[in-house]
Amino acid sequence: MSKAATFLNSQVGRKLATGVTGLGLVLFMIVHLLGNLAYFAGPEALNTYSHTLHQLGPLLWVVRMGLLLFFVYHAWLGISIWLERRKARPDKYEVYASRGGASRQSWSSSSMILTGILLLLFVVTHLNTFAFHDFDKVVYGGVEMHDVHSRLSEVFAQPLYTVYYVVIMVLLGMHMRHGVWSAFQSLGWMSRKTNPVIYGIAFVLALIIAAGFIGLPLSIFFELV
Ligand code: HEM
Known part of the structure; x- marks a missing residue:
C-alpha cells in the first residue's frame, strides 16, 4: 500500500478526509442554496438557471460524479469511524462516567450518525422528487426548458412535503454545525484562542444555510412568493 493510502486508512487520515469531504459538501450546499434563490426572481429566472446548468453537458456530469463520490465517501x-469508536468502547457506562458532565461528546457523535443517515436517505428521496423528475416543459424565446419552478410550487403546496423538508433542514443545520467545527479540529485549526471563533463560524454558517433552505418551502407553502 502506498504511503498516501496508508495515511488515508489511518484514523487521523479518515477523520481528515471526513472533514475535507464535508467542507466540500458545504460548498455545494452554498451554491445550491444560491441557485434555489432564483425561485424568488420568478419562473423564467429559475428555469433559465436550471437550463444553463443542464447545458454544461459533460462538465455537469463530471461535477455530479464528483459530488456523488464526495457524498458516498463522506x-x-x-459510518466506519462511528463503528470503530463503538467497538473500542469497553463499557458504555465507564466512558460516559469518565467524561463527567461532558457526555456531550458522546451525544454529538451519536447525533451525527443519526442525522447523517437521515440526510443520506433524504438525498435519495430528494433526487427522486426533483432531479429525476419528468418535468413539464416551458418555452422562453423559442428555447424549450424544464419547468422546475412549477414543480417546486406543486411540491411545496403539500403540507407533508413542506414539513418533511423543514424537519430535514433543521437536521442538516445540526449536522453541519457539529461537522464544520469537527472538520476544523481535524485540520488542526482549533486552539484555545481560535475555538470561540470557529464555534461561532460553524453556528452562523449552519444557521444561514438551514434557514435559507427552510425559507423556500415555507414561502411557497404560505404563498408569500
Ligand atoms: C429546501 C431545500 C431544497 C430544495 C427546494 C431543493 C431543490 C432542488 C431542485 C429543484 C433540484 C433539481 C434542479 C434541476 O434539475 O435543475 C435539486 C437537485 C439536487 N439537490 Fe436539492 N434542494 C434542496 C436541498 C437540498 C439539500 C439539503 C441537498 C443535499 C443534502 C440537496 C441535494 C441535491 C442534489 C445532489 C441535486 C442534484 C443536482 C444535479 O442535478 O446534479 N438539495 N434540488
Whole structure:
C-alpha cells in the first residue's frame, strides 16, 4: 500500500478526509442554496438557471460524479469511524462516567450518525422528487426548458412535503454545525484562542444555510412568493 493510502486508512487520515469531504459538501450546499434563490426572481429566472446548468453537458456530469463520490465517501467514512469508536468502547457506562458532565461528546457523535443517515436517505428521496423528475416543459424565446419552478410550487403546496423538508433542514443545520467545527479540529485549526471563533463560524454558517433552505418551502407553502 502506498504511503498516501496508508495515511488515508489511518484514523487521523479518515477523520481528515471526513472533514475535507464535508467542507466540500458545504460548498455545494452554498451554491445550491444560491441557485434555489432564483425561485424568488420568478419562473423564467429559475428555469433559465436550471437550463444553463443542464447545458454544461459533460462538465455537469463530471461535477455530479464528483459530488456523488464526495457524498458516498463522506458517509462511508462517518459510518466506519462511528463503528470503530463503538467497538473500542469497553463499557458504555465507564466512558460516559469518565467524561463527567461532558457526555456531550458522546451525544454529538451519536447525533451525527443519526442525522447523517437521515440526510443520506433524504438525498435519495430528494433526487427522486426533483432531479429525476419528468418535468413539464416551458418555452422562453423559442428555447424549450424544464419547468422546475412549477414543480417546486406543486411540491411545496403539500403540507407533508413542506414539513418533511423543514424537519430535514433543521437536521442538516445540526449536522453541519457539529461537522464544520469537527472538520476544523481535524485540520488542526482549533486552539484555545481560535475555538470561540470557529464555534461561532460553524453556528452562523449552519444557521444561514438551514434557514435559507427552510425559507423556500415555507414561502411557497404560505404563498408569500
Ligand atoms: C429546501 C431545500 C431544497 C430544495 C427546494 C431543493 C431543490 C432542488 C431542485 C429543484 C433540484 C433539481 C434542479 C434541476 O434539475 O435543475 C435539486 C437537485 C439536487 N439537490 Fe436539492 N434542494 C434542496 C436541498 C437540498 C439539500 C439539503 C441537498 C443535499 C443534502 C440537496 C441535494 C441535491 C442534489 C445532489 C441535486 C442534484 C443536482 C444535479 O442535478 O446534479 N438539495 N434540488
